[in-house]
Amino acid sequence: MTSKAKQVYLIPYYLWIALFVIAPVLLILYYSLFDLNGKLTLSNYANFFAPVYLKMTLSSFWYAFLITVFSLLVAYPAAWLLTRTKHKQLWLLLIILPTWINLLLKTYAFIGIFGTFGPVNSILDVLGIGEKQILFTGFSFVFVSVYIFIPFMILPIFSALEDLNPTLLSAARDLGASGWTTFRRVVFPLTVSGVRSGCMAVFIPALSLFMITRLIAGNRVITLGTAIEQHFLVTQDWGMGSTVAVFLIVVMALVMVLAGGRKGARNGK
């Protein structure tokens, strides 16, 4: 009797899982099998592996990779320096604060900053380099994306560094390791889990960005996210959009398994 009562009140949660977690994935899979005329076919998949889409996929991956690498390069030292400051929690809060500002507003700000008459171009002008077209290029896309994602890279690395036992550093020093060796052999290996979750928090969203490409890259850069949005909302070709989405889901699952699996092995040690 009691277990039955329990079951009844757990219904909303299970309903949520069924309706909004399982059903959507199945629907995406199902729709990817239909073409524009509603005919059951595998042509979407055939199209996806045609050169046009493969090229787009590759460039999407390349950009996501660049964004992840640059975020990491900026974020790691920043996280490291943050752990050295007094009032770390306050500084950390200040790093998090911008993430609470709407993404679109921050992106929109860069339209002004990178614009033809914007401050960056004025600086370039003063330096004698002259005005450059910055907006609507791959560079501006990568820059703005890195800007958006940096806090999400700093946070996990920061907490990994916080967990690091400081005596290990002294030990490495005592044993004669140089600063660089200490970092390479001690600090980095011990914080690699933070790096990994940071990279995951950046790489997957970077594959699927579409508002930044529209606002900042002026459709020069097409990511998988842009393609999905285009198919669903502009050309109304849900089948093809779903196919791209299926591909993205597969990639996501692979990334998670790769990252998660290794972590498991490490914990088992």
Add this chain to the structure above:
Amino acid sequence: MENRNRWSNLYLALVFIVLYAPIFYLMYYSFNSGGTMHEFEGFTLDYYREVVQDTRLIIIVINTLVIALLSSAIATIIAVIGALAIQHVRSRRAKNTLLSLNNVLIVSPDVIIGASFLILFTIAGVKLGFSSVLLSHIAFSVPIAVLMILPHLEEMSPTLTDAARDLGATRRDVLTKVILPVIRPGIFSGFFMALTYSLDDFAVTFFVTGNGYSTLSVEIYSRARQGVSLSINALSTLIFLFTVLLVVGYYFLTAKKAKKPSAERTAEAGVPR
């Protein structure tokens, strides 16, 4: 050593400057009478007046707030139930399955959530607009709220509920008088997280919003696509101030219980929308 310290401070300062520059840039030019985001001509409050007088925009702001408050309240309730469900499951395997199902929406890219919900609502015959936006905001807020509540539930000593039962408390009493008060901080942070997610969401809403209904971020997107308009700057200044208030409020609420805000927990909340 001294020299090295200076360089590292410089680096951190640079990171902070870059992080905040765009936000202050927007704020600065919201007062520019020149009407562009370069060459500051003179101080004006015209754009603020424009924002305040724009009834359409005000309605959108109200829409956004209604959706955010309503969806996070409902999502928090579902999340409490969900956390209880996950905690009650005994078998480790079933628990892990539930947890991974719970996290699917957190790790999925927004575009996929948006697209799949669009299909779902179209098939289910939900009219695109208020109801579809509300439902999707509830849907993507549930898992994060569960993750905020679950640790509090697991920290709770099981002897507490046993004791309550021994003293003759009914099932309902145990829930309302023991469990809910103990996990209250988790419920609060779950609610606030859901609120910020909902306020910040663009991509999912963009997919399921249909014609005629709009939330703030969708509106900003469509205005920003038409080019620079300083009323967006004024709007963003107001939003920034509101956000700061919200964040400060959130921190006061959570900092009361746990002295130090854990970096881990904030990191979990980190998937951008």
